[in-house]
Amino acid sequence: xxxxxxxxxxxxxxxxxxxxxxxxxxxxxxxxxxxxxxxxxxxxxxxxxxxxxxxxxxxxxxxxxxxxxxxxxxxxxxxxxxxxxxxxxxxxxxxxxxxxxxxxxxxxxxxxxxxxxxxxxxxxxxxxxxxxxxxxxxxxxxxxxxxxxxxxxxxxxxxxxxxxxxxxxxxxxxxxxxxxxxxxxxxxxxxxxxxxxxxxxxxxxxxxxxxxxxxxxxxxxxxxxxxxxxxxxxxxxxxxxxxxxxxxxxxxxxxxxxxxxxxxxxxxxxxxxxxxxxxxxxxxxxxxxxx
Numbered sequence: 001x002x003x004x005x006x007x008x009x010x011x012x013x014x015x016x017x018x019x020x021x022x023x024x025x026x027x028x029x030x031x032x033x034x035x036x037x038x039x040x041x042x043x044x045x046x047x048x049x050x051x052x053x054x055x056x057x058x059x060x061x062x063x064x065x066x067x068x069x070x071x072x073x074x075x076x077x078x079x080x081x082x083x084x085x086x087x088x089x090x091x092x093x094x095x096x097x098x099x100x101x102x103x104x105x106x107x108x109x110x111x112x113x114x115x116x117x118x119x120x121x122x123x124x125x126x127x128x129x130x131x132x133x134x135x136x137x138x139x140x141x142x143x144x145x146x147x148x149x150x151x152x153x154x155x156x157x158x159x160x161x162x163x164x165x166x167x168x169x170x171x172x173x174x175x176x177x178x179x180x181x182x183x184x185x186x187x188x189x190x191x192x193x194x195x196x197x198x199x200x201x202x203x204x205x206x207x208x209x210x211x212x213x214x215x216x217x218x219x220x221x222x223x224x225x226x227x228x229x230x231x232x233x234x235x236x237x238x239x240x241x242x243x244x245x246x247x248x249x250x251x252x253x254x255x256x257x258x259x260x261x262x263x264x265x266x267x268x269x270x271x272x273x274x275x276x277x278x279x280x281x282x283x284x285x286x287x288x289x290x291x
Contacts, residue, residue, distance in 0.1 A: 005135075010068065019072055024072075035065070060088075078097035121185055149172065149203070150199065171285060
């Protein structure tokens with residue numbers, strides 16, 4: 001089985017506006033079992049003439065047994081949507097919304113402490129499991145192929161780049177996870193690395209990091225002490241000037257530890273096979289696998 005999502009996924013989508021509607025349709029087209037939609041003004045109607053829409057998450061979960069929530073609510077209301085899904089008891093909450101205020105996430109993460117729900121995101125592309133056609137988010141299903149390499153990344157776009165490279169080289173993927181690029185988010189590199197280490201479908205791992213913060217250093221320590229599978233890593237932002245935000249809200253150099261060079265150093269010391277550029281992630285994995 002895959003990590004976090006698989007053939008047992010029963011998806012609820014909250015926020016069926018323009019983007020949410022398009023992406024929910026894409027998830028269904030890929031093969032995901034979407035069982036409910038949530039929109040405060042469309043309760044009682046159906047999405048694509050088949051999936052019931054409810055006014056609240058609790059109503060949707062009670063009626064359909066949904067076990068994964070996907071959020072496309074605008075940034076100003078995203079934290080409330082996360083809390084609503086947590087209160088409804090959803091085991092996995094995936095928030096795609098970008099631009100969620102940091103103060104909102106401080107309160108949300110504090111609220112979630114001690115509760116059983118896992119948060120992926122915000123500002124993430126979600127995740128996808130090719131073998132069971134379970135897609136929760138915006139990762140394009142057409143670029144994936146079934147295989148044994150797990151992918152975890154802070155960058156959505158570079159998740160896609162790595163997957164395309166792997167697929168073109170005949171290296172399939174087990175599960176692909178985008179953890180998000182905001183300073184404060186739920187699931188971390190360490191969380192996903194631990195899942196991949198314990199996943200029978202995953203034989204090797206690609207990890208893509210960025211400048212900013214110390215999440216990659218925490219991942220390196222975990223890899224050094226607990227991961228037995230080969231890891232190919234890449235760090236983007238090697239030419240970014242200090243104090244300049246590059247792309248994600250969390251991708252900003254605020255000290256030596258946030259530098260790409262420092263992250264690369266600690267990853268190599270942990271035994272990670274570091275690709276010199278995101279353009280050669282696939283080639284580095286092929287080299288590591290002896291292909």
